Amino acid sequence: MQAIVWNNGVVSFLDQTLLPHEERTCDTADYRVVAEAISSLRIRGAPAIGIAAAYGAALSILSPHVSDVAGALKELEESAGILAATRPTAVNLFHALDRIRRAAAGAAGGSLNALRERVVAEALSIHQEDIASCLSIARRGAALLPAECAVLTHCNAGALATGGMGTALGVIVEGYRQGKVRKVFADETRPLLQGARLTAWELRRAGIPVALLTDSSAGSLLASGAVQAVIVGADRIARNGDVANKVGTYPLAVLARRHSVPFYVAAPLSTIDRTARSGSEIPIEERNPLEVLELAGKRIAPEGVDVYAPAFDVTPNELVTAIVTEEGVYRPPFSELGTPVAGGE
Amino acid sequence: MQAIVWNNGVVSFLDQTLLPHEERTCDTADYRVVAEAISSLRIRGAPAIGIAAAYGAALSILSPHVSDVAGALKELEESAGILAATRPTAVNLFHALDRIRRAAAGAAGGSLNALRERVVAEALSIHQEDIASCLSIARRGAALLPAECAVLTHCNAGALATGGMGTALGVIVEGYRQGKVRKVFADETRPLLQGARLTAWELRRAGIPVALLTDSSAGSLLASGAVQAVIVGADRIARNGDVANKVGTYPLAVLARRHSVPFYVAAPLSTIDRTARSGSEIPIEERNPLEVLELAGKRIAPEGVDVYAPAFDVTPNELVTAIVTEEGVYRPPFSELGTPVAGGE
Numbered sequence: 001m002q003a004i005v006w007n008n009g010v011v012s013f014l015d016q017t018l019l020p021h022e023e024r025t026c027d028t029a030d031y032r033v034v035a036e037a038i039s040s041l042r043i044r045g046a047p048a049i050g051i052a053a054a055y056g057a058a059l060s061i062l063s064p065h066v067s068d069v070a071g072a073l074k075e076l077e078e079s080a081g082i083l084a085a086t087r088p089t090a091v092n093l094f095h096a097l098d099r100i101r102r103a104a105a106g107a108a109g110g111s112l113n114a115l116r117e118r119v120v121a122e123a124l125s126i127h128q129e130d131i132a133s134c135l136s137i138a139r140r141g142a143a144l145l146p147a148e149c150a151v152l153t154h155c156n157a158g159a160l161a162t163g164g165m166g167t168a169l170g171v172i173v174e175g176y177r178q179g180k181v182r183k184v185f186a187d188e189t190r191p192l193l194q195g196a197r198l199t200a201w202e203l204r205r206a207g208i209p210v211a212l213l214t215d216s217s218a219g220s221l222l223a224s225g226a227v228q229a230v231i232v233g234a235d236r237i238a239r240n241g242d243v244a245n246k247v248g249t250y251p252l253a254v255l256a257r258r259h260s261v262p263f264y265v266a267a268p269l270s271t272i273d274r275t276a277r278s279g280s281e282i283p284i285e286e287r288n289p290l291e292v293l294e295l296a297g298k299r300i301a302p303e304g305v306d307v308y309a310p311a312f313d314v315t316p317n318e319l320v321t322a323i324v325t326e327e328g329v330y331r332p333p334f335s336e337l338g339t340p341v342a343g344g345e
Numbered sequence: 346m347q348a349i350v351w352n353n354g355v356v357s358f359l360d361q362t363l364l365p366h367e368e369r370t371c372d373t374a375d376y377r378v379v380a381e382a383i384s385s386l387r388i389r390g391a392p393a394i395g396i397a398a399a400y401g402a403a404l405s406i407l408s409p410h411v412s413d414v415a416g417a418l419k420e421l422e423e424s425a426g427i428l429a430a431t432r433p434t435a436v437n438l439f440h441a442l443d444r445i446r447r448a449a450a451g452a453a454g455g456s457l458n459a460l461r462e463r464v465v466a467e468a469l470s471i472h473q474e475d476i477a478s479c480l481s482i483a484r485r486g487a488a489l490l491p492a493e494c495a496v497l498t499h500c501n502a503g504a505l506a507t508g509g510m511g512t513a514l515g516v517i518v519e520g521y522r523q524g525k526v527r528k529v530f531a532d533e534t535r536p537l538l539q540g541a542r543l544t545a546w547e548l549r550r551a552g553i554p555v556a557l558l559t560d561s562s563a564g565s566l567l568a569s570g571a572v573q574a575v576i577v578g579a580d581r582i583a584r585n586g587d588v589a590n591k592v593g594t595y596p597l598a599v600l601a602r603r604h605s606v607p608f609y610v611a612a613p614l615s616t617i618d619r620t621a622r623s624g625s626e627i628p629i630e631e632r633n634p635l636e637v638l639e640l641a642g643k644r645i646a647p648e649g650v651d652v653y654a655p656a657f658d659v660t661p662n663e664l665v666t667a668i669v670t671e672e673g674v675y676r677p678p679f680s681e682l683g684t685p686v687a688g689g690e
Contacts, residue, residue, distance in 0.1 A: 020647040185653065188637065188645070190535060190559040196638075196646040204649045211651035212637055214535040216560040216593025220629075220658035223595065248561025250568065251596050254603055284565075292533065292557055293541075296643045300533070301541040302365040304549045306556035308530065313565035 001205065003048050003160045004055065006124060009062050011055045015042045016160055020201040029063075031056040031079045038086040038093075041192065045161020046235045046271055047130050050092030053083040054123035057100045061116055069112050076104050076119070088283045089244055089312050091236040091273040096126050127163045133268040133326035134164030141171030141231065141266050141324040142178055149228035150183040151175070152218060155246035156198035157233025157266065167233040167266040169202060171324065176208050184210045185227060187218060189246060191291040191309070215248045222259045230256045234267040234323075241317030241334030242279030247310050253319040262321040269325050272337055279314035287311045346550065348393050348505045349400065351469060354407050356400045360387045361505055365546040374408075376401035376424045383431040383438075386537065390506020391580045391616055392475050395437030398428040399468035402445045406461055414457050421449050421464070433628045434589055434657050436581040436618040441471050472508045478613040478671035479509030486516030486576065486611050486669040487523055494573035495528040496520070497563060500591035501543035502578025502611065512611040513576040514547060516669065521553050529555045530572060532563060534591060536636040536654070560593050567604045575601045579612040579668075586662030586679030587624030592655050598664040607666040614670050617682055624659035632656045 005012045007027075011034055015024045026042070028034060034056035037043045043052045060079030061072040080097045087093060103122035107115040145151070151172055158169030165173060175181035184203055189195035196212055203210040213221060221227060230252055236244040243249070243265050256263040276282050289307035293299060323330045323337070330336055350357045352372075356379055360369045371387070373379060379401035382388045388397045405424030406417040425442045432438060448467035452460040490496070496517055503514030510518060520526035529548055534540035541557055548555040558566060566572060575597055581589040588594070588610050601608040621627050634652035638644060668675045668682070675681055 021644075186650075187561075188535070190533070190561065193640075193645050200650045201647045204647050209651065211653045212646050213653040214560070214592065214637060216532075216535065216596055217653055217655060217658075219596035219599065220592060220655055221653060223658075247559065247565060251561055251564035251600060254564065254599055255596060258599055292559060295538075295640050296645070298641045299366075300538050300641070301557055302546045302549050305531075305545045306554065308556045308558040308562060308566060310562060310565055313562075313568070 001159050004043065004052055004163065006055050006127065009059070011052070011059060013037060013043050013052065014160070016044055016198060017042050019197050029059055031060040031083065034059065035082050035086050038083070045156065046090035046092045046233065047162040047167065047268055048160070049087060049090050050096035050270060051127045051130060051163045053093050054096040054100050054126045056083050057097060058120045058123040061119055069108055069115055072112060072115055073104060073108060076101065087285060089235045089285045092270045095270045099126060130163035130268060134162050134166055134170045136326035137167055137266050137268065137324050138165055138170035138174035140329055141264060142174040142180065144264065144322065144324070144329065145175045145180045146228055147180055148182055149180060150185060150226055151181055151229045151231055152185040152187070152221065152227045152252070153199060153230070154187040154195065154232050154249055154252055155189045156194040156202070158199060158202040160198050160202060161233060167268065168231040169199065171231055171264070171266050173206055173208065182209070184208055185221060186210050186212055187215045187248060188212055189248060190215055194246070218252055219255055222255045222261055227261055229262050229264060231264045231266055234265050234271050235312055236276070236282050237265070237267060237272045237323065237337065238276040238278050238282060239274055239338040240278045241320055241323060241330070241332065241337055243315045243320060244279060244282045244284065244312045245315065247313045250313040250315045253315040257319050263319060264322055264324055265320055266324040269327060274338065279316065282314060285311040346504050349388065349397055349508065351400050351472065354404070356397070356404060358382060358388050358397065359505070361389055361543060362387050364542050374404055376405040376428065379404065380427050380431050383428070390501065391435035391437045391578065392507040392512065392613055393505070394432060394435050395441035395615060396472045396475055396508045398438050399441040399445050399471045401428050402442060403465045403468040406464055414453055414460055417457055417460055418449060418453060421446065432630060434580045434630045437615045440615045444471060475508035475613060479507050479511055479515045481671035482512055482611050482613065482669050483510055483515035483519035485674055486609060487519040487525065489609065489667065489669070489674065490520045490525045491573055492525055493527055494525055495530060495571055496526055496574045496576055497530040497532070497566065497572045497597070498544060498575070499532040499540065499577050499594055499597055500534045501539040501547070503544060503547040505543050505547060506578060512578040512613065514544065516576055516609070516611050518551055518553065527554070529553055530566060531555050531557055532560045532593065533557055534593065535560055539591070563597055564600055567600045567606055572606055574607050574609060576609045576611060579610050579616045580657055581621070581627050582610070582612060582617045582668065582682065583621040583623050583627060584619055584683040585623045586665055586668060586675070586677065586682055588660045588665060589624060589627045589629065589657045590660065592658045595658040595660045598660040602664050608664060609667055609669055610665055611669040614672060619683065624661065627659060630656040
């Protein structure tokens with residue numbers, strides 16, 4: 001299963017808002033459709049957002065109304081701006097668009113065709129690198145797991161969230177293949193239920209036993225001793241190892257620490273923001289209050305109530321047992337995260 | 346607004362499963378309807394369950410087919426057994442039924458009419474005492490709050506959950522009246538959304554500003570410093586001060602401690618189970634997995650997933666700043682909870 005596919009000038013993506021009820025693939029050659037899909041969470045997950053944005057930018061300069069290099073560069077600036085404005089927290093989005101812009105600038109002295117080929121090649125590279133990163137993260141992460149373990153995850157950091165086999169869920173799937181993981185507990189992940197809708201769906205497709213729980217049931221689950229590791233993805237990681245991820249991650253980290261359960265973050269190096277010294281410098285997206293006030297299109301709260309709806313929270317580095325990347329496993333105090341690494345930016 | 350009313354042999358209750366969309370009052374003279382209403386959470390909240398069970402037991406001996414004292418006592422045993430089997434965690438249920446049984450036993454030497462009057466009077470007393478308890482708890486709890494505070498609560502421990510003005514929500518409403526509480530944050534409280542549906546509804550009716558949040562957003566909310574007190578109710582409190590309450594309470598207590606926010610439990614003495622030495626002796630109800638797998642009647646997860654669905658969790662005494670009862674405020678190590686108190690049982 002692939003969340004996003006580039007097919008000769010057309011981007012095909014699975015509309016994740018319809019899962020698990022319907023598996024509908026959308027095909028588009030219009031970058032605005034890609035931008036809307038990111039905004040509306042049809043495409044979601046930090047690495048997948050980066051890949052989709054790169055493909056979207058590539059689509060924009062393949063448009064028939066682009067007739068020369070200057071027009072392509074202008075179009076690229078516009079499309080990159082629109083794609084960058086879709087979601088503020090996942091840094092992979094900005095990293096991918098920067099790579100596309102640099103690739104275009106490097107090819108600006110040649111023909112329009114050469115420029116187009118260079119940009120498409122860069123977008124495909126971003127995707128291919130993510131596939132390889134996922135595999136490496138999965139293997140490095142699985143090596144950390146004990147035998148016969150049950151793991152807890154939050155939101156969806158699986159194949160749907162990446163170009164490859166997933167980050168946190170990649171570790172879990174690889175751990176299952178190795179016979180180490182015997183059961184997965186998945187937080188449903190309110191408000192948009194990515195755990196119930198997407199993680200449970202991916203795990204069932206893979207034949208891996210999964211138990212769903214409401215997010216706040218994780219407290220008694222961890223207290224019961226039934227879980228040996230918590231593994232999550234990340235939307236942005238600061239230089240000091242503070243991790244921004246789906247809201248609800250921070251409470252899990254606090255509970256994991258209290259019950260001496262290791263708390264792992266699995267993410268490609270493209271998730272690291274070396275301009276952010278700590279989590280306090282990471283912008284946290286506030287989503288539409290209706291995502292909390294409504295469920296399945298039905299109002300659940302009375303009129304007149306206010307809403308507190310951050311999409312992400314920040315887990316301080318001291319609660320993170322390790323950050324698993326494609327290049328290696330980083331542990332506190334995470335001083336290596338501050339230095340540039342090949343493939344990181 | 347009264348969740349339950351006794352009206353001359355008829356119990357009237359608000360069907361809480363329909364809130365906030367519909368305010369439907371059900372009238373019944375059949376204790377089986379009351380028992381079903383408790384099982385299905387039409388009537389909910391530990392003190393309200395106790396009151397409803399007492400009224401239900403009283404209804405059973407008012408039935409026209411009860412013709413003598415022996416028949417009444419037999420009917421009472423049967424109805425009390427059915428009412429006691431509705432929900433396992435809230436101890437108020439068992440305390441109330443014990444009082445009704447003792448009242449009946451005390452009047453067994455007289456006429457059927459005298460027995461009926463005695464049992465109805467006992468049920469009315471249980472209700473009246475709860476009204477008084479709520480008021481006392483509200484005043485004692487409000488005294489603990491700082492000026493100009495925002496408070497966070499979980500589930501619904503309001504008028505809907507009691508015979509009076511509520512426990513945790515009673516404290517909050519009284520704190521608002523005194524000008525101390527300026528804002529309330531309400532966890533939506535998955536899976537059955539008592540926070541979104543009931544607490545937000547009660548607070549809006551009272552004109553108190555309320556912001557709704559998904560349960561796992563409480564982590565970043567507490568980390569932000571926006572909350573000065575967490576106040577919750579309880580379904581059962583062990584002798585050592587361990588508190589069983591709606592699942593999700595324990596994570597809140599852990600987070601409150603981490604951020605040095607006081608964590609208050611507001612509950613009548615009837616919530617204390619003096620036979621339970623610690624929280625590990627409190628039975629925790631598992632609810633129907635469909636409550637997690639479905640939302641508003643719509644399936645949210647794929648087929649084939651398991652569910653972990655405890656209705657309650659246990660907060661260890663060390664995380665509880667104080668337990669506010671009608672008789673006084675108890676603080677760790679809660680040694681007074683082990684001794685019988687007037688009105689407690």
